[in-house]
Amino acid sequence: MKRRLFASFYGRFDRRLRAGTNRLRADLLGDLTGEVLEIGCGPGSNFGFYPPAARVTATDENAHMLPHARRAATAAAAPITVAYADATDLPFANASFDAAVATLVLCSVPDLAAALGQLRRVLKPGGSLRLFEHVRSERRGIARLQALANPAWGVVADGCRLDRDTGAAVRAAGFRIESETPARAWASTFALPAIVVRARR
Ligand SMILES: C[S@@+](CC[C@H](N)C(=O)[O-])C[C@H]1O[C@@H](n2cnc3c(N)ncnc32)[C@H](O)[C@@H]1O
Secondary structure: OHHHHHHHHHHHHHHHHOHHHHHHHHHHHOOOOEEEEEEOOOOOOOHHHOOOOEEEEEEEOOOOOHHHHHHHHHOOOOOEEEEEOOOOOOOOOOOOEEEEEEEOOOOOOOOHHHHHHHHHHHEEEEEEEEEEEEOOOOOHHHHHHHHHHHHHHHHHOOOOOOOOOHHHHHHHOOOEEEEEEEEEEEEOOEEEEEEEEEEEO
């Protein structure tokens, strides 16, 4: 029930929620080509930013999100197939994708190292990883507030954690970082500290 409500909220307000991140998403995804995997696609927040040269397999493990995503896929320039999949147990062959995308997802997966391990497994050698994720602040006071808010936030935001050091986890998973840029994850009217990462398997 809670997950259905979350999907319905995200589906209805997707456009407004991502308004402050449209340019960032366009920069991150606009040059992708070949077979692209997106995990935690939600209602299809990224679909309008993929170029026609990308063949996208978009996945989510909340079944209530999938109808929203399928609707968004019909309006996209790129061919997009929407499927159920848990990021920590991806049903795809080793080395089957040219690029993998996660935006505002790795905060929610229960096992971050497992999800990154799966992304690395399904990427071809040299394949591109593109991430936009909110993270723990580098400012100690804000990080402390994030830790305090975590339990209540997780309940209303479908298990999302405010205190992950996702950049360090990407390095620990064995990816070669090309760039890691600080950003803000605007959710309607408030922003969380975030990073944009481009890395290679
Ligand atoms: C905050 S939404 C982000 C949606 C979209 N990617 C965006 O950029 O706005 C997080 C999404 O990740 C999905 N998710 C959470 N845990 C997941 C997992 N283990 N595997 C796949 N998707 C997951 C949720 O169902 C939800 O759709």
